[in-house]
Amino acid sequence: MDLQTIIREFVTLFVVIDPIGTIPVFLFAAAGVSPRLHKAFAIRAVLTAAAVLLVFMIGGQFLLEALGLRLGTFQIAGGIVLFLFALSMIFGDSKAEHDIEEATNEDLSGAVFPLAIPSIASPGAMLAVVILTDNHGTSIGNQAITAVLLLAVLSVTLVALLLAGHILRLIGKGGANVVSRVMGMILATVAVDSVLVGLETMGVLHLSPAGM
Template sequence: MRELITLFVVIDPIGSIPVFLYAAANVPARLHRAYALRATLIALVVLMGFLVGGQFLLEALGLRLGTFRIAGGIVLFLFALNMIFGESKPQREIDDAGREDLSNVVFPLAIPSIASPGAMLAVVILTDNHGHSVPEQALTAFLLVVVLAVTFVCLLLASQIQKLIGTTGASIVSRVMGLILATVAVDAVLGGLDMLGLLALDPAAN
């Protein structure tokens, strides 16, 4: 359940809806499905790449996963603070998109709206080879596919959802997600400190 919530928060399917609507604004409606599918598949390839090879890259560089968990937790926390107090995710990415060619919707829809830096860090942390078995990592990969499938459905229903909750509603959802992500980030930092032997976490104390 923790992995599912973390992935749902960092990918933020609802927050990607305004970005999709903006990116596909000048695209015929008959192509919206193909655009949504393409962006989701690109995000899947990117995140699966980090899930499978992220830790191997770290270890090849001689970095301990505990230090990465701490660094990743700090970055996720800053990302969460930006979601809570900063400009909303959809508007920020829409503004950035105005400077780019949207013909292939790789930017900003696939990256960084769906496959965000926070999501890339999260999949590495959630599949620690030293703390999770292969079946557990496979489950995380499956949950990633599930969340991206939900994202794809949200993009297909983007117009209806946008009418229902509006841009303000999407902004509120993004900020609530940010609060949850901040909690996940703090837990990641504590877990990293525990892995390095700098903090003794006693489950019984909870």
């Protein structure tokens, strides 16, 4: 895996997990928790999200193959879903507003909902880890690198949650909203690329090397 691919995968994972956009969700979900427990609350949420995403990374493609589905079709479907997810980030309510709205009718005593799922381990993130670790086109070594990149992004997320109060005071809710929408634009580009790669995987389209 070359440096360009590593950077691309890191950016993809960073965008779909969206550590900055998760901060307001954390502050809302932890509002009823004693401040001395906020650190444990954040750690529990990130560990839960990591477990979910690693399970999808390891077993997601096996499930697809058991159902008789080709990875190319999943790349196309995943790209479409990621694109719709990106559109919701760009034109709809911000991630924080959306997740908090869903959380108002749920039990917020734990860190699993809405923080671990769907804020950190979002549907977009689940799809992304499966797409990035194609068992047929990606070696075990490269999949291990992707897993390390995932853990790196989750580590950034944990740091962001531990510094949530300071970050939100610094950029404000408006700043967090702007960052989320910029990430939506990046995700839309990644989603289109996923569809094109899926078409190429299925032999429907032949893509020229980048820059040609």
